[in-house]
Amino acid sequence: MARRYDSRTTIFSPEGRLYQIEYAMEAISHAGTVLGVLATDGVVLAAEKKVTGKLLDLSSAKDGGYGGSGEKLYLLNSNVIGGVAGLTADANSLVNFARSAAQRHLLTYNEDIPVELLAQRLCDMKQGYTQFGGLRPFGVSLLYAGYDPHYQFQLYHSDPSGNYSGWKATCIGANNGTAQSLLKQEYKDDIGVKEAIGLVLRTMSKTMDSTTLGSEKLEFAVLTVDPETNKPKAKIYRPAEIDALLLSEGLTKKEDDAEMKS
């Protein structure tokens, strides 16, 4: 009998719940962690990569694109970086939609899309998939790290139901409860981007399953404003840059370094 109300998205259970949405959220809580922290002068995102291994060809990630490995962190627009947790295939289609929505806004209004508006566009679509019959909801949660002149730096989270909310620091994916309580303890309202980077990396190293932090397991991005042009500057780190950053933050183990060199 339990199967009666979860085979279709559009049907409420007698308790007034939509099981498919809850299952989608459950799927996300097993996905790689994505963590975001809002600072006074920037936003920091970090993500745990799940698809790894010696034989995985990462040459495209090293050379082309905006950086990252193309698994978790994406440039949605010149002023917004998105971090995804959940089904990668669903995420790809949402990222594509987000980029189109941002470009459509640019075409009609000749300005970068405000961050909350972009989150709304995606949530409108996500909500649609929880209501129309025969469709499966998107199994993806997103973090949006962005900048716009209305509210400066912003961090949003959206989930499969189509709800979204703004955060100072938040986390989605595996172990998000642990990460969020760590962030709650350590977050300060006047945190700068430098300290935010440290906070993100420390929290990541505590919540990730693997003992060592390295570019093969981590994606990292920072959004700031370029002081010269006054325009948002989105930087998604390349693997080598992540390793250098971890080294400068003192989060790589010494014996690992020796191993890598030998």
Add this chain to the structure above:
Amino acid sequence: MENSFALVGKGYLIVAADTTAARSIVKMKSDQDKIKALSPHLLMTYSGEPGDTLQFAEFVERNIRLYQIRNLYPLRPSAAASWIRRSLAESLRSRHPYSVNLLLGGYDIASDDPHLYWIDYLGTLSEVPFAAHGYGAYFALSLLDRYHDPNATLEEGLATLKRCIDEVSKRLVVSPDKYKVKVVDKDGIRDVEL
């Protein structure tokens, strides 16, 4: 004939338009307001084919209001200008194009400065420190070239505008006699008597 002027100063924008409604050679009335307040910080003057002007201005007004209701923030002046330009450009390529010339100006709350845009019926858009439409433009632009100061106070700005209006009244054969003047700054829109 229809005239409209606008200029930006330090933290404000002045917009003026004549108030005559004419048909053929007959003046129908002389107290028509041809400046529309599109949002709390956005003004638009419209001139051109009678009928087209009002229809298009109301179309713009309603759409900008809709954006403000639907979304979280009102359109910024630059975004509104781009949207209006596109509407005119699409209209120009339709079977019944609008024949409307606009001056769009507003105070951008996000970046804390005034902006002015000159838009014509062909879908031309350019951001300018001062602007004019109609035959009065031929007299006013040279005066504004000489006297416009982007750092002038509101009083000095209004004096410059008065120079333009007086010159047009003096030299233009079919000059309108009355103008409506509005100012927009960080506090919003207000009417000004010259």
